[in-house]
Amino acid sequence: MRLILVIFLLSFIGLFSQDRSETIITFNPILENRPIILEEVLYYNSNKDSLLIESLRFYVSNIELLNEKETVLSLKDNYYLIDLEYPESLKIELATKNNISFNSIRFGIGIDSITNSKGVMGGDLDPTKGMYWTWQSGYINFKLEGVSDKCNTRKNRFQYHLGGYQEISLDLPANVQNILIDVDISTLLNKLDLSTTNRIMSPSYEALEIANFLPKIFILNN
Amino acid sequence: MKFKFIISLSCIVLLSAFSNYLDLAYPDYFPEPEYNFEENTLRENTIQLGRILFYDPILSKDSSISCASCHSPYNAFAHTDHDLSHGINDSIGIRNAPALFNLAWGKSFMWDGAIHNLDIQALAPISHSGEMGEDIKNVVIKLQNTQRYPSLFEAAFGDKKITGEQLLKAISQFQLTLVSDNSKYDNVRRNESTYTIQEQKGYEIYKSNCSGCHTEPLFTNNNFERNGLEIDTTLNDYGRMKITNNSKDSAFFKVPSLRNLSYSYPYMHDGRYRKLKDVLKHYTSNPSLSRGKEIKLSSNEKADLIAFLLTLNDREFVFNPKHQFPRE
Numbered sequence: 336m337r338l339i340l341v342i343f344l345l346s347f348i349g350l351f352s353q354d355r356s357e358t359i360i361t362f363n364p365i366l367e368n369r370p371i372i373l374e375e376v377l378y379y380n381s382n383k384d385s386l387l388i389e390s391l392r393f394y395v396s397n398i399e400l401l402n403e404k405e406t407v408l409s410l411k412d413n414y415y416l417i418d419l420e421y422p423e424s425l426k427i428e429l430a431t432k433n434n435i436s437f438n439s440i441r442f443g444i445g446i447d448s449i450t451n452s453k454g455v456m457g458g459d460l461d462p463t464k465g466m467y468w469t470w471q472s473g474y475i476n477f478k479l480e481g482v483s484d485k486c487n488t489r490k491n492r493f494q495y496h497l498g499g500y501q502e503i504s505l506d507l508p509a510n511v512q513n514i515l516i517d518v519d520i521s522t523l524l525n526k527l528d529l530s531t532t533n534r535i536m537s538p539s540y541e542a543l544e545i546a547n548f549l550p551k552i553f554i555l556n557n
Numbered sequence: 558m559k560f561k562f563i564i565s566l567s568c569i570v571l572l573s574a575f576s577n578y579l580d581l582a583y584p585d586y587f588p589e590p591e592y593n594f595e596e597n598t599l600r601e602n603t604i605q606l607g608r609i610l611f612y613d614p615i616l617s618k619d620s621s622i623s624c625a626s627c628h629s630p631y632n633a634f635a636h637t638d639h640d641l642s643h644g645i646n647d648s649i650g651i652r653n654a655p656a657l658f659n660l661a662w663g664k665s666f667m668w669d670g671a672i673h674n675l676d677i678q679a680l681a682p683i684s685h686s687g688e689m690g691e692d693i694k695n696v697v698i699k700l701q702n703t704q705r706y707p708s709l710f711e712a713a714f715g716d717k718k719i720t721g722e723q724l725l726k727a728i729s730q731f732q733l734t735l736v737s738d739n740s741k742y743d744n745v746r747r748n749e750s751t752y753t754i755q756e757q758k759g760y761e762i763y764k765s766n767c768s769g770c771h772t773e774p775l776f777t778n779n780n781f782e783r784n785g786l787e788i789d790t791t792l793n794d795y796g797r798m799k800i801t802n803n804s805k806d807s808a809f810f811k812v813p814s815l816r817n818l819s820y821s822y823p824y825m826h827d828g829r830y831r832k833l834k835d836v837l838k839h840y841t842s843n844p845s846l847s848r849g850k851e852i853k854l855s856s857n858e859k860a861d862l863i864a865f866l867l868t869l870n871d872r873e874f875v876f877n878p879k880h881q882f883p884r885e
Contacts, residue, residue, distance in 0.1 A: 452673055452674070453596070453674065454593070454596050454597065454674040454675070454676035454677060454726075454729075455674070455676035455677055455721070455722050455725040455726060455729075456722060457720055457722035457723075460722075461720050461721045461722050462677070462680055462693050462721040462722070462725065463693050463694040463697050463720065463721035464694075464721075465692075465694065467677075467680060469680040469681050469683070469684035469685070470671060470681050470684070470685065471671045471672075471800060472671065472672045472673045472674065472677050539802075540802070
């Protein structure tokens, strides 16, 4: 009896251990070409403007791997909070079959409107993660906070809380195992003028316009 | 043999863990609830946890304000005698704390519909600097560090580790049980009582003048309407427009239920009227309404209408000990 059980269990494990491998997506937050370190003064652009980033967080969702525009792996309804404060959150591990091939990736930045209209959720979507607009229901999709001399605000602080779900597609080299995606904040800061726009904290038109620009800061680095 | 025993034992354990699910009780003339109970199934332990949280000022930054501070059971969970809501450090808000009942039928929450789901609603007053002024992350830490809450959360959700999701779902569950369905109006609907002649006359007046927005049996169409109130320039509250950014929604507010009116004064989104007769005076002064025609009522008709409106008071709901401060 016991032997049968052991054999059964072993074959069960065997079923799942075959033909499996891992594809890893790594997000690499940078300012121009240097990695961002939180709470450290960083310089960017030709004027050598300085700033300090206190918080960088965004949601990645609905990841799909595609081969010639056909979806070969889909992680619908999976949501990952990427938070620079927790380096382990920068990596997303996808269990893939050994024999699948793919040459592009598609994912969402933020939480799509269907999920947004649901009630309270747990895990990375738990409201304690500080990524929820409390006074007007909805997830903050992308959050960037810091300090810059250019901001004529209390303690020179800037806060960008962006809504507006964005979809991003990136072409990949054939069968890459480690997908490395740079997230270049300088591209965003060149679009936004820190001296005039230093607070976006509600799901306004301005927030939406800047959110529409977000896909440009995600660049494949393979 | 032993194996079978273990299987049947684990089945029993599983069944007993899930068998105490409750269904929300409501009369057959109520519509189907809007709330999705599949996402947050009612259970006695969870409702009780929600009730304890509802009455606990630990939710606020300085432990001075609970949900019940502005939503008192004796006032149908409104804040009687206060035109505008109160918060920590004696702050005063810009709107009247609404009465809380029949929330399972709500399509959106707050006077401007800013919140689309009851589970998310409590986040707004918890975080608002003029209300509880606290961060939900901090509430979870505070609760986790108490003697009583970890075991209450374990009884409700099967885990001593508290999450924001569970906290909000528990508060939702208690509020979902606040069903008001025992007014005289309900008794008449169930053939347990009859209207007086005056109440019956008032019912007819209600049906031809008020029912478009304050629709039976919940006495709200759950919509946003403009009731023609002048904007109070000390508050400059344009209601729904703030949410939609559409000027067509200027001065549109959520239609409140007419149930429990006697307990939940003052009236209107900013609590500007203390008496029902002031409300009727407003509606019969030809205000610019978003719906319906001009309302003209003689003083006798106004008295009849008020007689009917008083049949919507649900004393049993207001004094239900199950809804009150948990003393045990």
